[in-house]
Amino acid sequence: MGVASTAGAFGLRLFRIPIAPVERVAALPMASATVVRRSQAAARSSRLLPWRLPAPEPSAASPTRASASAAKLSAVALLCLVRSAPSLICPPSLSGPKKPQRDLRVCKKLLRVAQMSSADVSRAQTWADDLIRWEATGWGDAGNAMRRVATRARVPFSKLWALKYRPPKEIASHVLSRLEAVHAAERERQLRKLADEASLTATVAGPDHAAVRAAEALLRAADGAPVEPGPDVAAAPVGPAARRPRRTAAPELTDLPLFGAMEPRP
Structure with a gap:
C-alpha cells in the first residue's frame, strides 16, 4: 500500500498536482483505503491523468493482488518520469548532439x-x-x-x-x-x-x-668539358644584344591598298 501511494505521488507530481514531496511520501506510514479513494476522485475530477489508479482492497486477505497493482502503478509512473525528464537519466554531455571534430590525416599521398x-x-x-x-x-x-x-x-x-x-x-x-x-x-x-x-x-x-x-x-x-670560343663557336653575349636593322619592304609591295593600314596615324 505504501508503494502504491508513492507511485501515485510521482504521477500526480508530473501533472502539476500539489502534493507532498517524494521524500515525505516515502517516510509516511501505510495510507488507508480512504486516502487512496480520495486521490482517485481528485484525479477523475481534474481529468489530468490518462489512466485510472487501481483501487486496492482494504482487507489484508489478498496481499498478492495489492502488490501486483502497486508494481504496475510504479512502472507507469517511472515510464512517465523517463519520458518527461530524460536529462535525469543521461547527463547532458552524453545526451546532447556531438560536435564534428576535425582530424589531421597524414598519408603517403x-x-x-x-x-x-x-x-x-x-x-x-x-x-x-x-x-x-x-x-x-x-x-x-x-x-x-x-x-x-x-x-x-x-x-x-x-x-x-x-x-x-x-x-x-x-x-x-x-x-x-x-x-x-x-x-x-x-x-x-x-x-x-x-x-x-x-x-x-x-x-x-x-x-x-x-x-x-x-x-x-x-x-x-x-x-661538362670546357669549350673555348672560336670562329665556329660564338661566345655568349654579355651586354644587351644589338638591335637588328629594320628591313625595308619591296617597292612593289608599297603600292598595295592595305600596306599602309598597319602604319600608325599621325
Whole structure:
C-alpha cells in the first residue's frame, strides 16, 4: 500500500498536482483505503491523468493482488518520469548532439604532393618551356605540343598552361619530379640526334666543316668539358644584344591598298 501511494505521488507530481514531496511520501506510514479513494476522485475530477489508479482492497486477505497493482502503478509512473525528464537519466554531455571534430590525416599521398618553394617553380617553368619548344613543329603548334607533353609526362594540361602563361606561386613535388624526368630524357634524345647528324655531316662534308665543329663543341659542353670560343663557336653575349636593322619592304609591295593600314596615324 505504501508503494502504491508513492507511485501515485510521482504521477500526480508530473501533472502539476500539489502534493507532498517524494521524500515525505516515502517516510509516511501505510495510507488507508480512504486516502487512496480520495486521490482517485481528485484525479477523475481534474481529468489530468490518462489512466485510472487501481483501487486496492482494504482487507489484508489478498496481499498478492495489492502488490501486483502497486508494481504496475510504479512502472507507469517511472515510464512517465523517463519520458518527461530524460536529462535525469543521461547527463547532458552524453545526451546532447556531438560536435564534428576535425582530424589531421597524414598519408603517403599527401606527403608526396608537398608544396615546394618558388625556386622550384622557376625550374619547372624552364623545363616546361624547353619541352614545348622541342615538341612544337611550328608557331601554331604550341597548344598541340603542350598537350602531347602533358600526356607524355602524365601532368595535367592546366599545370603546363599555368607554367607557360601564368606562373603559380608554388608547385606540387610530383609535378616537378615528372617534368624533370621527362626533360632529362628528352635532352638525352636531342643530344643523340645531334651526334648522329654531326657524324652524317662529317661523312658528307668532312670533319673540318663549320657545322661539324660547332656540333662537336656543343656535345663536349653537354658532357661538362670546357669549350673555348672560336670562329665556329660564338661566345655568349654579355651586354644587351644589338638591335637588328629594320628591313625595308619591296617597292612593289608599297603600292598595295592595305600596306599602309598597319602604319600608325599621325
